[in-house]
Amino acid sequence: MGFAEYYRAFPTYTDINSQEYRDRLENLEPLLMKYMKRRGKVLDLACGVGGFSFLLEDYGFEVVGLDISEEMISKAKMYAKEKSSNVEFIIGDAKKLPFEDNNFDYVIFIDSLVHFSPLELNQVFKEVKRVLKPTGKFIIYFTDMRELLPRLRESLVVGEKYWINKIIPDQEEKTVVIEFKSEENSFRVRFNVWGKTGVELLAKLYFNKEAQEKVGNYSYFIVYTPK
């Protein structure tokens, strides 16, 4: 059971040339530009293979991408080479950032909440506040899984080959195990379940909300400033 198989199965997060990845970039590009008017230094937190880092570099930002997965970072570095990009990609843990205080004008955190328990996300937010300049912005984009989950159903097709075979929430619905199945194989992934209310309650400890945009039916783009 794990994320490695999940990321291998779906190009949405791992192939910047796939239609699914490009759709995500296109979807968020106007919002990022709306709230990132001033150029400066950006941390792309849990950057994956780096698509958002490259997008922001193209707009003139200085970007550092950090991710805990060696596989993601090595793919990001491969793309960087192809593109002659200057983005610095490093392996690191969002819960313990290898940066000094007051370092970044922006931290962006896109589509990554499913990896973090409440305790862990608290550590992440604390670290984000520490590395952000007092004038900086924290931009988070996530899907409200509490809203989405009841609408997911078994046998729903996901991507080209897979369908959801089983949905197994824990008793408190803090996590959910989803079994994906194809003609050839099946695998299970445990996701942390975050709703907008939970994210906002935690964020309130460290940040003030500057703006919020709803994207589609279940996703939110929220801009925070440090308290």
Ligand code: SAM
């Ligand atoms: N933000 C990227 C994007 O939108 O394409 C990647 C999103 S991907 C769904 C989530 C990423 O979070 C994965 O690349 C995973 O390796 C990373 N991740 C999980 N736990 C992490 C941690 N503790 N610190 C840093 N990155 C982490």
